[in-house]
Amino acid sequence: MTSWDSRAWTYKGSGYPSGLKPSIVEVPRGCELKGLWSTPHMLVNIQSCALNPVDIQMINFLSSLIPLKSYQSEKGVGCDFSAVVSAGGRTGFKKNDEIFGLTLKPFKYGGGALSQMAELDMSNTVAALKPEEWSWAQAAAIPLVWLTARTCIANVEDYVENSAGKRLAVLGGSSATGIYTILLAKRRGWKVITTSSAKNQEFVTETLGADQHVDYTSVSSVRSAIQAFEPDAVVDCVGGTECVGLPSSKRYVTIVGDKTGRTQMGGPATYYNLLSWHTPFQWARWARGQVGLGEKYDVVILDMKKEWLEEAKETLVPDQIFIDSEFAFDDALKAFERLNTGRSRGKVVINVGYEGPGRAET
Numbered sequence: 001m002t003s004w005d006s007r008a009w010t011y012k013g014s015g016y017p018s019g020l021k022p023s024i025v026e027v028p029r030g031c032e033l034k035g036l037w038s039t040p041h042m043l044v045n046i047q048s049c050a051l052n053p054v055d056i057q058m059i060n061f062l063s064s065l066i067p068l069k070s071y072q073s074e075k076g077v078g079c080d081f082s083a084v085v086s087a088g089g090r091t092g093f094k095k096n097d098e099i100f101g102l103t104l105k106p107f108k109y110g111g112g113a114l115s116q117m118a119e120l121d122m123s124n125t126v127a128a129l130k131p132e133e134w135s136w137a138q139a140a141a142i143p144l145v146w147l148t149a150r151t152c153i154a155n156v157e158d159y160v161e162n163s164a165g166k167r168l169a170v171l172g173g174s175s176a177t178g179i180y181t182i183l184l185a186k187r188r189g190w191k192v193i194t195t196s197s198a199k200n201q202e203f204v205t206e207t208l209g210a211d212q213h214v215d216y217t218s219v220s221s222v223r224s225a226i227q228a229f230e231p232d233a234v235v236d237c238v239g240g241t242e243c244v245g246l247p248s249s250k251r252y253v254t255i256v257g258d259k260t261g262r263t264q265m266g267g268p269a270t271y272y273n274l275l276s277w278h279t280p281f282q283w284a285r286w287a288r289g290q291v292g293l294g295e296k297y298d299v300v301i302l303d304m305k306k307e308w309l310e311e312a313k314e315t316l317v318p319d320q321i322f323i324d325s326e327f328a329f330d331d332a333l334k335a336f337e338r339l340n341t342g343r344s345r346g347k348v349v350i351n352v353g354y355e356g357p358g359r360a361e362t
Contacts, residue, residue: 004027006116009077019059047351047353048140050348051348052144082140102125116329128309136353138323146308147309150311151302155298155300167231168190168233169234171243172194178237192212201213226246246295252296258276258282325338332350
């Protein structure tokens with residue numbers, strides 16, 4: 001036998017939600033099957049998988065390419081994971097290591113973290129040993145949002161640190177990425193203003209430590225309320241243009257761009273959406289910043305740095321890992337439904353808890 005059969009959730013054809021379904025996929029018994037000179041691979045038993053909006057967005061995006069024959073096969077789903085290593089290959093991990101991480105190329109048959117077993121290609125995966133004090137669900141909840149928040153902080157750090165006020169605006173502070181952006185900013189001693197609905201005001205101010213809060217559902221102008229704080233930079237976790245070009249801001253970083261719907265791809269992909277009338281304006285904003293005409297604008301995607309995952313282990317205690325809800329593996333569709341409401345505070349996690357047969361074999 002050269003492969004295992006593994007239960008997984010995959011998608012094909014018609015997009016979310018109709019294209020998402022339970023499947024049986026094949027994964028290799030040992031990483032050595034990839035050969036001596038290939039990128040290191042490892043085989044893991046998934047314990048928990050956390051969902052992200054990009055999971056739904058990618059399902060819809062790739063399904064829109066169905067006329068292209070190469071996109072017609074079933075593909076895995078899920079990026080964030082916690083797992084037990086079954087075969088570490090040349091990755092530096094060994095059998096039975098407990099790890100957590102992120103895989104960003106699950107778009108092949110048998111790929112993705114929403115599977116009992118997964119073969120991870122380390123050219124597009126970052127992983128670290130799981131802290132003993134974190135649960136499996138907590139470990140899976142961290143990688144994508146922490147790395148995204150850490151990337152945002154790195155992109156605004158020079159602009160905030162070199163200012164007198166050290167003030168940052170975080171749009172969407174109760175979102176998963178917004179949560180860790182605020183926590184990272186406050187650890188640096190910055191003052192933070194953030195937006196959310198009124199129901200999350202106590203959470204973002206008392207729990208996360210934001211200095212000021214703007215209820216976007218009740219103020220007449222979010223822009224005016226944010227500008228009164230005079231932020232040196234803006235991290236945008238919700239999208240749009242309402243707070244672009246504030247007089248006090250020297251740097252604007254968004255993880256969303258000008259997309260117009262939750263199920264559409266955000267991030268740097270928005271620069272290349274030729275079907276949107278927003279695209280040329282987004283390019284113009286970026287170009288003006290590059291030549292020094294106003295704040296420097298960028299749409300960013302996370303940097304997959306293992307040292308930043310290690311930093312999360314040193315920084316976060318379990319009480320600072322926020323999980324909205326947990327679901328069983330067979331209830332994955334319900335988990336996606338919860339994610340797609342846009343009302344989750346923290347991560348939606350699917351607990352897989354797979355224990356065999358590959359756990360003790362190579």
